[in-house]
Amino acid sequence: MIAVDWGGSNLRAYRLDDGGQVVERRCGEVGALACEGRYAETLAAVIGDWDDRLVVMCGMVGARGGWVEAPYGPCPAGVEALAAGMVELTAQASHVRALAGRSLWCAPGMCDLRDAAADVMRGEETQVVGLLEQLVPGVHVACLPGTHSKWVRVEDGVITAIPTAMTGEIYGLLRGHSILARGMPQAEPALDPAAFDAGLAQARAGAGLLHDVFGVRTAALFGRFDGAALPSYLSGLLVGHELQPALARAGDRPVHLVGSDALLDRYARALSAHGRIALRHREDLAAAGLYRLARARFG
Amino acid sequence: MIAVDWGGSNLRAYRLDDGGQVVERRCGEVGALACEGRYAETLAAVIGDWDDRLVVMCGMVGARGGWVEAPYGPCPAGVEALAAGMVELTAQASHVRALAGRSLWCAPGMCDLRDAAADVMRGEETQVVGLLEQLVPGVHVACLPGTHSKWVRVEDGVITAIPTAMTGEIYGLLRGHSILARGMPQAEPALDPAAFDAGLAQARAGAGLLHDVFGVRTAALFGRFDGAALPSYLSGLLVGHELQPALARAGDRPVHLVGSDALLDRYARALSAHGRIALRHREDLAAAGLYRLARARFG
Numbered sequence: 018m019i020a021v022d023w024g025g026s027n028l029r030a031y032r033l034d035d036g037g038q039v040v041e042r043r044c045g046e047v048g049a050l051a052c053e054g055r056y057a058e059t060l061a062a063v064i065g066d067w068d069d070r071l072v073v074m075c076g077m078v079g080a081r082g083g084w085v086e087a088p089y090g091p092c093p094a095g096v097e098a099l100a101a102g103m104v105e106l107t108a109q110a111s112h113v114r115a116l117a118g119r120s121l122w123c124a125p126g127m128c129d130l131r132d133a134a135a136d137v138m139r140g141e142e143t144q145v146v147g148l149l150e151q152l153v154p155g156v157h158v159a160c161l162p163g164t165h166s167k168w169v170r171v172e173d174g175v176i177t178a179i180p181t182a183m184t185g186e187i188y189g190l191l192r193g194h195s196i197l198a199r200g201m202p203q204a205e206p207a208l209d210p211a212a213f214d215a216g217l218a219q220a221r222a223g224a225g226l227l228h229d230v231f232g233v234r235t236a237a238l239f240g241r242f243d244g245a246a247l248p249s250y251l252s253g254l255l256v257g258h259e260l261q262p263a264l265a266r267a268g269d270r271p272v273h274l275v276g277s278d279a280l281l282d283r284y285a286r287a288l289s290a291h292g293r294i295a296l297r298h299r300e301d302l303a304a305a306g307l308y309r310l311a312r313a314r315f316g
Numbered sequence: 317m318i319a320v321d322w323g324g325s326n327l328r329a330y331r332l333d334d335g336g337q338v339v340e341r342r343c344g345e346v347g348a349l350a351c352e353g354r355y356a357e358t359l360a361a362v363i364g365d366w367d368d369r370l371v372v373m374c375g376m377v378g379a380r381g382g383w384v385e386a387p388y389g390p391c392p393a394g395v396e397a398l399a400a401g402m403v404e405l406t407a408q409a410s411h412v413r414a415l416a417g418r419s420l421w422c423a424p425g426m427c428d429l430r431d432a433a434a435d436v437m438r439g440e441e442t443q444v445v446g447l448l449e450q451l452v453p454g455v456h457v458a459c460l461p462g463t464h465s466k467w468v469r470v471e472d473g474v475i476t477a478i479p480t481a482m483t484g485e486i487y488g489l490l491r492g493h494s495i496l497a498r499g500m501p502q503a504e505p506a507l508d509p510a511a512f513d514a515g516l517a518q519a520r521a522g523a524g525l526l527h528d529v530f531g532v533r534t535a536a537l538f539g540r541f542d543g544a545a546l547p548s549y550l551s552g553l554l555v556g557h558e559l560q561p562a563l564a565r566a567g568d569r570p571v572h573l574v575g576s577d578a579l580l581d582r583y584a585r586a587l588s589a590h591g592r593i594a595l596r597h598r599e600d601l602a603a604a605g606l607y608r609l610a611r612a613r614f615g
Binding site for chain 2: 128130132133134135136137165166180181182183184186187190191194195196215218219222223224225226227228229230231232235236238239241255258259261262263265
């Protein structure tokens with residue numbers, strides 16, 4: 018089968034053998050938000066020469082306004098419920114010769130409407146399904162950092178909570194468009210570990226995020242850090258503020274981290290500063306998740 | 317004398333009698349950041365026909381890169397210390413006929429470098445000096461909300477802490493430039509009290525600001541509020557998060573609010589929701605503060 022993790026900014030395709038092992042992988046830069054409605058043509062250009070019949074996708078491609086809407090399923094949900102929410106889009110692909118005759122499906126997102134402040138995710142649920150086979154029964158906590166970081170709680174193979182933190186988006190806004198941008202280099206510099214750690218420590222001081230971020234401005238004014246270290250200080254502040262409520266919920270459990278190496282370096286460092294154990298996982302768990310959803314749905 | 321509160325976006329001038337009472341006031345739209353270096357000409361256009369000899373200013377006009385740098389004085393500071401930090405700029409104005417022969421001065425800003433996360437303010441210290449004459453000895457807490465809200469602690473007439481919260485700036489970034497902008501009207505709608513209160517309540521739930529703001533997005537997705545109510549919900553979230561550490565520091569004291577009516581309506585409502593007493597003060601306290609600084613400096 019073919020597994021496709023099609024997010025807003027890129028497309029990752031995996032060819033899997035019958036046991037679910039990845040035998041070939043490809044990455045396209047054409048995100049689901051950028052292909053201007055030409056979903057079938059874009060997909061065919063990436064996987065057209067792979068002859069597998071079953072294609073299962075996840076991510077923004079299944080959002081409202083995407084190729085097909087695969088509605089959010091309610092939290093809690095396990096593999097069976099997510100597999101049951103898969104939506105077929107075989108017909109929508111048949112006009113493109115390289116996709117005709119294939120069976121195309123899209124995995125659903127998840128929503129948690131139990132609290133007044135609702136949460137949603139799309140794509141991360143499939144990565145967590147891919148993680149499940151590594152987890153023993155019991156309670157586990159996974160963090161998928163990014164623009165909108167997800168903190169996923171798993172209880173005996175069922176996803177039971179999906180709180181989001183807008184860490185990455187707020188970092189980008191403050192870094193690029195606020196008064197804090199003054200004195201920062203435009204290009205993203207390498208992580209400055211000491212400044213990042215200082216941000217983590219400040220976040221724990223209890224003065225509040227809205228106060229702490231102003232300290233990036235005064236750190237520039239009074240020369241506490243070089244300009245190239247200021248983004249790391251801001252990053253440490255925000256990651257620190259993300260971690261505090263998340264770790265309070267997690268108890269003393271280790272945290273499974275899923276994401277790119279660069280992001281996971283920061284989060285592992287932050288977890289270590291909090292005395293927590295970080296367990297790192299490769300970003301392409303979506304392939305394993307899509308395989309598992311397909312097995313649950315089609316046997 | 318003439319008192320001038322010259323901030324980044326506008327200029328407020330007051331003509332005071334010998335007892336410090338305001339006998340005339342004018343407001344110009346030419347902020348210290350917008351007059352392109354023509355400070356003397358801009359000031360002369362507003363106050364040139366007032367014949368008082370002494371002109372005392374505060375605000376961004378005294379920032380580095382402004383008309384004159386009136387350096388930040390250290391916190392704690394009382395009226396005497398602030399008055400001693402006033403910087404003369406008589407010579408810089410003498411080339412403009414309407415200002416020649418006058419004595420021009422600028423009040424300093426304040427900085428607090430005692431914590432690693434430093435704080436600064438410029439202009440608000442003078443408003444608080446104007447407030448002092450209304451305060452009995454003891455500890456008082458004043459909130460000056462805005463782009464960068466200031467929470468000023470006063471002990472027996474001395475300003476002893478000046479923590480900042482970037483509430484207004486982050487509101488503007490999230491409202492205008494983040495994913496939360498989707499579904500919000502472009503023009504600022506009237507305050508929706510129920511949505512604002514819901515934001516305040518969510519901020520107290522302990523899930524963290526980075527999580528709570530994502531709830532504005534899901535509130536739009538799932539129709540919890542009308543689009544016109546979403547800015548009020550976001551505002552309630554951010555003001556609520558500003559208040560929590562600030563009120564923890566304030567103890568059970570009433571909070572003196574200084575600012576525009578529209579902002580003070582929100583903050584008074586938020587303080588009431590926290591069971592706190594709000595004491596509202598007019599925004600033009602700077603005139604009284606500049607009068608008091610001038611008396612301390614010149615008798």
